[in-house]
Amino acid sequence: MASGGVILSNSFSFYQKRIVMSSRMQEKNGGASIPHVLSVAGSDSGAGAGIQADLKACAARGVYCSTVITSVTAQNTVGVQAVHAVPEDFVAQQLKSVLSDMQVDVVKTGMLPSVGVVKVLLQSLTEFSVRALVVDPVMVSTSGDVLAGPSILSTFREELLPMANIVTPNIKEASALLGGIRLETVADMRNAAELLHALGPRNVLVKGGDLPDSLDAVDIFFNGERFYELRSSRIKTRNTHGTGCTLASCIAAELAKGSPMLTAVRVAKRYVETALEYSKDILIGNGIQGPFDHLLRLKSGSQSFHRKDAFNPSDLFLYAVTDSGMNKKWGRSMVDAVAAAIQGGATIVQLREKDAETRDFLETAKSCLAVCRSHGVPLLINDRVDIALASDADGVHVGQSDMPASVARTLLGPEKIIGVSCKTIEQAQQAWIGGADYIGCGGVYSTNTKANNPTIGLDGLKTVCSASKLPVVAIGGINASNAGTVMEMGLPNLKGVAVVSALFDRENVLAETKKLHALLMEASSSKIQ
């Protein structure tokens, strides 16, 4: 084995060192050490593979990733149109900038386009010690374009592989590294793993993504003692560009967190499978092999894109709060009730399910969301942040005994809508501090839907409105006979009324909503005059 700064003999010593290091850093900086992967790889302009995949994979796994760019490719889903190698001394400069300043746990290599770049890297690894080296011996893209020529093979074999804690060739790369042997079956892959191991890397993973005629996606892991056949389902998708880079980065990320090698590989394989499954239908580019979504967000992201982007306070104008009991009583489904309310003019919908089973609630939320999205009406979930997250609803409404707004905000992120029920100035201030978007203020009048809920009347509503910068929706016993009075108070941040029974404890939801909408329009236009 060549000497160098790469040490990862077993996970125990790795862990011990991390702990020592992190307590040392804490002494110095007063902060915890962050697991850190350095990716030494090429740029893919299409951002499915290369450095871009590495950054996304590490971000998805919660690990910091710094980058040394070895080459810039003009690449898309069709293929690689051009390659521009970064000068070797500039690669050296980047390595020095990162390694002299930051505590890198694991180095992961991708495209290393020349013997000179490999030498520069090996030199850096002797100067700066890291805990592990993950080598993805990138040579040919799936589109068949050459990313590192055959002249590199001997340097890979003789100098880079012996330094590696793991090497992760695909079938073509394993074959090239072994002088062009045939690799067509799982048995061939085992054989290749053993031969590659003899070149010096501590572990070998021969990836079978491109194995012809295999129903599963089979990879062979060999640690010098045992073979492991790692299988996952083979996802039927065109979006597999960058799976190799992602797998290697995820292995590096898990090692940086302190996982043993086999665990890191298993986690990485599962992660790739999950991301491919999630992304199987997304469409980016016109070529044969598309990128996938490392952060599992693009599908819901594109849906959210269609709703009005940020929260618009005027959405509170006619706020429909559902009640499954009432809808059952009148013999209609929740989705039908929501559709009728929206058709009648409801500007926002809140799903309020006090007794539903979680699974049923989630299904209802998804169905209602589809209706709401198709009309550009936001859907909020009462109380249940988990249901809001799982259904990708537009936000939640929480009461004083539910999850605090600040915690809901942390869980839901900056873009979701959060409303809080408030009766007092203090509660309104707390909602503002916690990151709420609006206040539901009431009960203004008494109501059947909330037992033992003291009313605050129009005075209480006025007090809360005047004390808060947040938009307010009035709630509690509001119906066609009193909605006008509420709105005509002319409170500038009172944006609308929230209603339950006045819409849903009625035979004709559509007609009732229309009636209330017309009345609110009239009340607010008289306010303007």
Ligand SMILES: Nc1ncnc2c1ncn2[C@@H]1O[C@H](COP(=O)(O)OP(=O)(O)OP(=O)(O)O)[C@@H](O)[C@H]1O
């Ligand atoms: N359709 C698929 N379904 C599930 N897993 C897959 C699929 N295709 C590839 N994989 C897995 O993804 C990982 C990467 O393997 P692959 O053989 O595709 O690497 P690669 O050719 O280096 O990828 P690339 O060059 O596109 O980055 C392996 O764990 C493999 O089993």
Ligand SMILES: Cc1ncc(CO)c(N)n1
């Ligand atoms: C830059 C770059 N690195 C690696 C691969 C292998 O997928 C690629 N296609 N492009």
Ligand SMILES: [Mg+2]
């Ligand atoms: Mg690859």
